[in-house]
Amino acid sequence: MKPDQSKRLDMLDGLRGLAILLVFLNHVDSKPIVNLFPGFFQPVIETFFSSGVIGVSFLFILSGFLMVYIYPKPTDNLAFLQKRYTRIFPLFVTMTLVMTVFKIMPGLNVAIRILTILSFALISHLLWVYVVQRLKWPKAGRLIFVGFLLLQITIALWYLFLMRKPPIYLNQQLPAYLREGTITLVNATLTLSFGNYVPMLDGVYWSLASEVLFYILYPTVCIPFITLLSRRSRTIMVLFFCTLFPFFSALSQMSRHILKFSILFLPLFMYFVLGMLLGYLLRNKRKSLVEFVSRFDFFGNPIFFFILIILIRQSLFYTDGTANEYVRMLWVLPLSIFMILILNEKTHMARFFSSKFLVFLGIISYSIYLCHTSIVDGLHLWFKPTGFQSNIIFIFLSFSLTVVVAGCLYYLLEKPYFARKSAIMPNEKKSFRFHFPVLSPIIIASIFVAFFIAYQSSYNFFSFEKTYGTDVVISPHLGRNVKRISVKEAKEIKIRLRSPENRFGIVTASLSHISPPGSFVLPPELVFQIKPVTSRQWYSTSKYSLAEIGESKLHPFGFPVIEEAKNKEFDIKIYLTQSKSLEDIEIKINNGILLKTINQLDKKTIVENPVDLFKLFLNRINNMIVNPEAQIAFVSLLPFVFLTVFISSGKKLSVRV
Numbered sequence: 079m080k081p082d083q084s085k086r087l088d089m090l091d092g093l094r095g096l097a098i099l100l101v102f103l104n105h106v107d108s109k110p111i112v113n114l115f116p117g118f119f120q121p122v123i124e125t126f127f128s129s130g131v132i133g134v135s136f137l138f139i140l141s142g143f144l145m146v147y148i149y150p151k152p153t154d155n156l157a158f159l160q161k162r163y164t165r166i167f168p169l170f171v172t173m174t175l176v177m178t179v180f181k182i183m184p185g186l187n188v189a190i191r192i193l194t195i196l197s198f199a200l201i202s203h204l205l206w207v208y209v210v211q212r213l214k215w216p217k218a219g220r221l222i223f224v225g226f227l228l229l230q231i232t233i234a235l236w237y238l239f240l241m242r243k244p245p246i247y248l249n250q251q252l253p254a255y256l257r258e259g260t261i262t263l264v265n266a267t268l269t270l271s272f273g274n275y276v277p278m279l280d281g282v283y284w285s286l287a288s289e290v291l292f293y294i295l296y297p298t299v300c301i302p303f304i305t306l307l308s309r310r311s312r313t314i315m316v317l318f319f320c321t322l323f324p325f326f327s328a329l330s331q332m333s334r335h336i337l338k339f340s341i342l343f344l345p346l347f348m349y350f351v352l353g354m355l356l357g358y359l360l361r362n363k364r365k366s367l368v369e370f371v372s373r374f375d376f377f378g379n380p381i382f383f384f385i386l387i388i389l390i391r392q393s394l395f396y397t398d399g400t401a402n403e404y405v406r407m408l409w410v411l412p413l414s415i416f417m418i419l420i421l422n423e424k425t426h427m428a429r430f431f432s433s434k435f436l437v438f439l440g441i442i443s444y445s446i447y448l449c450h451t452s453i454v455d456g457l458h459l460w461f462k463p464t465g466f467q468s469n470i471i472f473i474f475l476s477f478s479l480t481v482v483v484a485g486c487l488y489y490l491l492e493k494p495y496f497a498r499k500s501a502i503m504p505n506e507k508k509s510f511r512f513h514f515p516v517l518s519p520i521i522i523a524s525i526f527v528a529f530f531i532a533y534q535s536s537y538n539f540f541s542f543e544k545t546y547g548t549d550v551v552i553s554p555h556l557g558r559n560v561k562r563i564s565v566k567e568a569k570e571i572k573i574r575l576r577s578p579e580n581r582f583g584i585v586t587a588s589l590s591h592i593s594p595p596g597s598f599v600l601p602p603e604l605v606f607q608i609k610p611v612t613s614r615q616w617y618s619t620s621k622y623s624l625a626e627i628g629e630s631k632l633h634p635f636g637f638p639v640i641e642e643a644k645n646k647e648f649d650i651k652i653y654l655t656q657s658k659s660l661e662d663i664e665i666k667i668n669n670g671i672l673l674k675t676i677n678q679l680d681k682k683t684i685v686e687n688p689v690d691l692f693k694l695f696l697n698r699i700n701n702m703i704v705n706p707e708a709q710i711a712f713v714s715l716l717p718f719v720f721l722t723v724f725i726s727s728g729k730k731l732s733v734r735v
Contacts, residue, residue: 081574090433093140093431101282103129108127109467111123130282130388135406137285139351142350159294160223163293167226170443180279188457191452192483195452195487196483207494232267275636278626283448292350307725308362310725322348323348325715325717327345331714332528335534336531348406356418371422382416394406410686442488445485446480446481446483453480453483517726522723529708541677541679542678543675544677545669548670552574553568561666565654566661566696569657571653574649577644577675581677582677584635585638586673586675587635587666588666588667588668591659593661601624604654605619618638623661624675702722
């Protein structure tokens with residue numbers, strides 16, 4: 079018996095409500111509250127204020143589950159994608175425009191911020207309900223969607239190719255209206271991954287890029303794999319599932335070297351996978367699934383669920399690097415069991431997550447996700463908590479305002495989608511088919527092209543990258559095994575290095591923005607200066623907003639390209655303005671690497687000389703062969719590649735596209 083998809087699953091809305099609550103609590107200051115408890119109990123309390131990524135993990139597993147549960151086999155991939163885009167982008171684009179206003183005018187208080195959000199939402203509502211939906215012409219909706227999709231592709235290509243200039247071009251040389259327009263367009267189209275230096279208007283939006291990528295892959299890649307695996311033995315299914323752990327770990331390693339693709343947080347895609355698996359089992363193996371999960375009914379209690387969250391948070395806190403990725407992915411297994419227990423109406427878990435409060439939060443969770451940080455930031459400008467009581471008041475007030483604003487956003491821009499989405503949706507048509515053996519080599523070829531790109535220069539193919547350790551630091555004096563340098567504590571960081579090639583224009587470093595309570599009073603800027611050792615004047619000075627830097631694993635300091643730079647020494651100085659501010663930037667030292675320099679090679683000369691081009695290509699191949707990380711990533715990819723070839727061999731499987 080197939081499940082009834084028309085019945086809303088309140089308990090899943092409740093789980094979504096808890097997830098968004100964890101995300102919200104992750105963005106408020108918790109130290110005064112945590113410090114009130116005994117030391118041994120503090121990690122438990124802190125868990126609920128630092129589990130935003132766990133909340134996002136719940137949202138991902140829910141997305142994977144609902145896609146298979148509601149759309150098991152989309153007959154028209156373009157119509158399916160249009161439905162998902164229509165669900166996500168009207169509200170998201172509206173909030174992107176709002177966040178652009180807040181970026182240009184950061185001093186707006188919370189009342190003006192709320193008024194701005196609601197004003198933009200009302201305008202979008204009027205356009206959506208009284209223009210787009212009143213057309214009652216499905217082709218109009220399709221044209222709007224295709225137009226936005228083309229805009230997305232255009233912005234991605236433009237950011238990828240035409241904006242391949244030093245970061246100083248965006249930060250200082252581009253006129254203000256073009257700079258802010260570029261930042262807005264790249265954010266609004268979620269094409270942040272295709273470049274290195276356009277900042278996110280709101281750091282929480284990273285997960286939407288992952289969500290949209292999943293929606294694109296679901297009908298084109300995921301459904302064919304699900305269909306193919308469903309015809310294979312259980313052993314093959316289990317083996318394939320196991321290969322995904324090293325596969326996503328390898329992709330995560332590679333993503334750190336390809337522009338800003340690390341923003342996608344690829345290990346979390348295991349949660350989409352488990353969600354899809356649960357959706358498939360609930361539709362097709364419901365009885366067997368219920369019998370299996372019934373063995374764990376004893377754990378179907380909110381107390382055990384919160385214990386699990388605590389265990390997840392602590393295990394992630396005490397691991398890092400690849401180990402952290404595997405731990406994060408492995409926790410998806412017990413979480414999937416708890417999710418099935420939530421769907422069992424007889425358990426305490428189901429009753430807990432069906433509570434009206436959590437269900438209501440779940441219904442408006444998307445609006446909460448998009449607006450909560452702007453409310454919290456705006457409230458900070460008016461109300462500055464200094465202790466336990468004021469912090470509790472701040473959290474209660476900011477959450478209440480967020481819920482009110484999110485409720486308005488839901489009724490203005492989300493509810494009309496659910497109420498009249500058929501008015502702008504085209505009738506689904508059958509897509510053309512091709513055989514899975516054609517898809518599998520495309521997937522494998524894409525993986526290896528990405529692999530080749532990843533282990534070249536972090537900038538582009540025609541560039542030379544060199545790494546430097548702490549020995550290039552003149553001051554402050556650094557001890558052994560130092561892992562990070564505080565710019566605030568150092569006052570000034572002075573570095574001297576030698577450029578290995580000509581056309582020197584970029585220095586990259588791994589930066590982390592530290593923002594303790596009260597730091598919003600005097601927001602400083604990070605200053606980067608560079609000059610030849612022989613010069614008395616600084617060749618270039620650039621400034622960066624700390625909020626825009628955030629957590630940047632490959633932050634590019636750019637300056638006008640120095641053509642004749644080979645074997646010349648350069649002095650670099652890094653410091654913060656507003657020394658009284660509590661905010662700080664830490665430069666992380668990863669595997670002994672403090673920073674990297676990027677030199678652009680003479681592309682025209684290399685392309686015109688086939689011998690030089692071939693030598694460069696061989697050099698890039700050698701880079702991969704001798705790179706220890708590349709070797710590990712390659713071995714991690716092989717099980718998935720071999721099993722994909724195996725399961726796609728034999729009888730042809732037709733797949734809709």
